[in-house]
Amino acid sequence: MPSTLPVASAEERRVAYEARIAEVLEWYSSLSKPSDPLIGDLVGVSVRLALGRDLERCSRSVIELMKSPGSSPFWMFPAAGVAYLGRDRLSPEARAAIRRAWSSVMQLRGDTENHWAMYYASLYLMAQLYPNEPGSSWYTGKSSEENLAEARDYLIHWMRLTTTIGQGEFTCSHYIGEYAIPLTYLAAWAEDPAMRLRARMMLDWIFADQFANSLDGVLHGANARTDDTSVIERWNSLSSFFSWLLLGNTPPPAAYGGFGVYFATVARHYDLPEVIYRIGVDRGGDFMQRDLKRSRRRWRGSDVEMAPIYKLNYSRRDYAVGSYQGGISDPIQAHVWDVTWSVPDPRGVHNTMFSMHPVSSMEDLRMYFAEFPEQMMRSVTTEGKASYDSPDKFLGASRYEQVLQDQDTVIALYNIAPGTRFPHINGFLSKDLVDLTEDASGWIFARGGNAFLAYRPLAPYELQRSLVYRSSWTGSKQDSGDRRLYSPHLRNGTIVQAASASEFPSFAAFQAAIRALPLRFSLEPVPTVSFTSLRGRKLEFTYGRTPVVNGRPSDTSAWKLFEGPYLNAERGSQKLTLTNGRLERILDFNTLTITDRIRNP
Numbered sequence: 001m002p003s004t005l006p007v008a009s010a011e012e013r014r015v016a017y018e019a020r021i022a023e024v025l026e027w028y029s030s031l032s033k034p035s036d037p038l039i040g041d042l043v044g045v046s047v048r049l050a051l052g053r054d055l056e057r058c059s060r061s062v063i064e065l066m067k068s069p070g071s072s073p074f075w076m077f078p079a080a081g082v083a084y085l086g087r088d089r090l091s092p093e094a095r096a097a098i099r100r101a102w103s104s105v106m107q108l109r110g111d112t113e114n115h116w117a118m119y120y121a122s123l124y125l126m127a128q129l130y131p132n133e134p135g136s137s138w139y140t141g142k143s144s145e146e147n148l149a150e151a152r153d154y155l156i157h158w159m160r161l162t163t164t165i166g167q168g169e170f171t172c173s174h175y176i177g178e179y180a181i182p183l184t185y186l187a188a189w190a191e192d193p194a195m196r197l198r199a200r201m202m203l204d205w206i207f208a209d210q211f212a213n214s215l216d217g218v219l220h221g222a223n224a225r226t227d228d229t230s231v232i233e234r235w236n237s238l239s240s241f242f243s244w245l246l247l248g249n250t251p252p253p254a255a256y257g258g259f260g261v262y263f264a265t266v267a268r269h270y271d272l273p274e275v276i277y278r279i280g281v282d283r284g285g286d287f288m289q290r291d292l293k294r295s296r297r298r299w300r301g302s303d304v305e306m307a308p309i310y311k312l313n314y315s316r317r318d319y320a321v322g323s324y325q326g327g328i329s330d331p332i333q334a335h336v337w338d339v340t341w342s343v344p345d346p347r348g349v350h351n352t353m354f355s356m357h358p359v360s361s362m363e364d365l366r367m368y369f370a371e372f373p374e375q376m377m378r379s380v381t382t383e384g385k386a387s388y389d390s391p392d393k394f395l396g397a398s399r400y401e402q403v404l405q406d407q408d409t410v411i412a413l414y415n416i417a418p419g420t421r422f423p424h425i426n427g428f429l430s431k432d433l434v435d436l437t438e439d440a441s442g443w444i445f446a447r448g449g450n451a452f453l454a455y456r457p458l459a460p461y462e463l464q465r466s467l468v469y470r471s472s473w474t475g476s477k478q479d480s481g482d483r484r485l486y487s488p489h490l491r492n493g494t495i496v497q498a499a500s501a502s503e504f505p506s507f508a509a510f511q512a513a514i515r516a517l518p519l520r521f522s523l524e525p526v527p528t529v530s531f532t533s534l535r536g537r538k539l540e541f542t543y544g545r546t547p548v549v550n551g552r553p554s555d556t557s558a559w560k561l562f563e564g565p566y567l568n569a570e571r572g573s574q575k576l577t578l579t580n581g582r583l584e585r586i587l588d589f590n591t592l593t594i595t596d597r598i599r600n601p
Contacts, residue, residue, distance in 0.1 A: 221322015
């Protein structure tokens with residue numbers, strides 16, 4: 001188990017980083033026997049090109065692989081990586097095969113933010129690699145210069161959008177790789193110094209955002225996109241690969257997260273700034289981070305193209321609480337809120353607690369996807385999101401959920417319309433909770449690590465055996481040992497209060513303190529709660545109304561793009577200030593400058 005203690009020496013950190021990169025490359029290289037006549041995939045070719053091995057076999061393999069090119073960003077970026085890693089190492093015949101593939105097969109751009117990032121980064125690099133060629137030699141029908149200009153314009157547009165109103169696919173447990181890999185390709189290979197710098201600055205931006213929302217390297221809280229596995233086993237995701245590789249403070253996930261291998265082929269081109277390293281591993285005391293994000297782009301059925309997402313992260317030594325205000329940021333894979341507690345070894349541990357409304361809605365899919373409605377449900381459930389149409393899932397966001405978080409208290413209210421498919425809520429109660437007690441007061445008490453947890457369902461419920469998805473592609477399930485809190489009521493709600501065990505002389509004292517807290521609620525005509533938290537904060541929350549905290553209505557109009565002790569940026573500014581202790585780094589996309597300085601004591 002890696003140490004979570006910070007390493008002071010930059011030289012030591014770099015040596016350890018290089019060793020982890022080598023570990024990934026050597027592992028993947030070992031999967032193919034030297035006696036095999038060909039390397040079976042582009043990632044295997046990329047690894048050997050990065051290592052400078054089996055070059056003749058790499059060339060033969062590329063020629064064979066290019067006979068059947070793919071047709072999406074998930075083929076484009078590995079092919080672009082091989083083209084650049086093999087510029088001086090592949091045979092002329094292999095390089096010619098790559099070039100032909102980019103003229104013979106139409107590449108589909110996709111419909112999500114990560115698809116477009118991969119698509120345009122790949123097109124940019126390939127157009128740069130083969131300049132001054134006519135449209136007849138490209139699948140787009142456009143010349144090299146036209147392809148380069150289109151790709152450049154989109155990439156700058158996306159960076160401007162992210163640095164002014166926030167990223168749409170924010171703090172993703174897996175899709176962070178679909179940004180980190182193409183950005184690192186650009187940082188390594190873009191000939192334009194401005195594009196190289198932009199890519200490097202965006203890498204800093206997304207890694208700082210992830211590490212500020214991680215607990216001992218494990219991503220927690222709200223995600224625009226996650227999956228059925230990592231929504232309950234928070235560590236088991238590609239995001240943990242980046243924590244392991246860049247911070248060294250958590251174990252790597254199985255197979256290094258899959259896509260992590262691609263990143264490893266170019267990882268030496270990126271050096272994590274010390275201030276971001278410190279944000280990930282060396283934080284002092286409790287802190288609150290407020291971030292502005294945006295929803296996925298809406299194509300129809302909405303007056304708002306991209307809705308603002310107000311995201312909170314409250315982090316302590318023993319646990320962290322994260323959320324956004326509810327509603328749909330992504331129609332399939334969003335995760336709205338949770339309490340996640342620290343554990344010595346996160347592997348196999350379901351160290352999280354939350355509730356949600358399991359949505360299956362053609363109306364939601366039509367809003368966010370442009371395909372014909374008749375095929376949407378089938379497409380979603382057969383293309384890696386098998387749980388979407390399942391009532392027992394723990395993944396997804398609902399238009400009928402609204403959330404108030406205040407420090408380490410969460411109130412989630414549900415006002416589900418009659419006739420809605422799956423008119424119930426699911427609460428997640430982990431197999432790893434200790435001393436779980438259904439109290440006569442209506443509270444459910446439990447211990448998770450060094451955190452004390454109190455969960456208050458607002459409507460009648462039953463605890464059921466939980467079946468989790470072994471595969472998001474096949475939909476196969478297995479008993480996880482967890483429990484699903486099933487509450488089949490349209491008007492519903494959940495209150496969760498967390499605290500550190502060190503704050504109380506005993507678990508019984510924590511329970512007594514929770515029972516003594518003032519709580520009033522009703523579910524009709526809509527859910528409404530008045531609750532005074534452990535922190536002495538009076539929270540008044542009615543579904544459909546602005547929450548009131550200590551007598552003052554919550555005001556999101558003044559939210560900044562980032563606001564907290566470590567990340568700060570004004571809305572619309574394109575300028576992020578990263579701070580840890582006296583270290584400060586300013587990423588300014590207006591002037592394309594990075595400023596590092598030591599602040600005065």
